[in-house]
Amino acid sequence: MVVSNSQEIVDVQIEGVRLEQVTSFKYSEVQIEENGKQDLEINSRLESTLKIYHAMNENFLSRKEISRSTKMNVYKAIYRPILTFACESWVLDRRQRSRMQAMEMKYLRKVKEITRMHRVRNDLIREDIGIEPLQDFKEKRQLTC
Structure with a gap:
């Protein structure tokens, strides 16, 4: 996930595996959104x-x-x-x-x-x-x- 105002797509790969870009996710029981x-x-x-x-x-x-x-x-x-x-x-x-x-x-x-x-x-x-x-x-x- 990229926190920004633009709709840019970031290509992140770890050991050849592309990580999916999401608009929100839950980390340690806290919901985090890309728009902040x-x-x-x-x-x-x-x-x-x-x-x-x-x-x-x-x-x-x-x-x-x-x-x-x-x-x-x-x-x-x-x-x-x-x-x-x-x-x-x-x-x-x-x-x-x-x-x-x-x-x-x-x-x-x-x-x-x-x-x-x-x-x-x-x-x-x-x-x-x-x-x-x-x-x-x-x-x-x-x-x-």
Whole structure:
């Protein structure tokens, strides 16, 4: 794969075997595109996180016997790392940031047992739970590298 804006074809051979040129590939669970964008990677992260959310929803998040602190520990240990895996190199546009925030708030609203129909602002939910915004978490991770 060649990362560039042009459609140039590069002929790479190793011991007489021609390597195929592709537009994207997955390396170490991170999707890399030839145009340098992260759309496929963000979609993959959101899809993986949504699967985890649905797996936990019935038997874990909906149960009143499980404390809020336990649910938040699961958020910090499982949910958020899946959502932000390899986020250190991301440069997100407004739409991608919004989709990531929506996925974050899906979990946090379920923990608080409120829906969007309650019309409670995201900042108030995060403040009540005591969690930093996902965007701030991502930026801190980017600064540590």
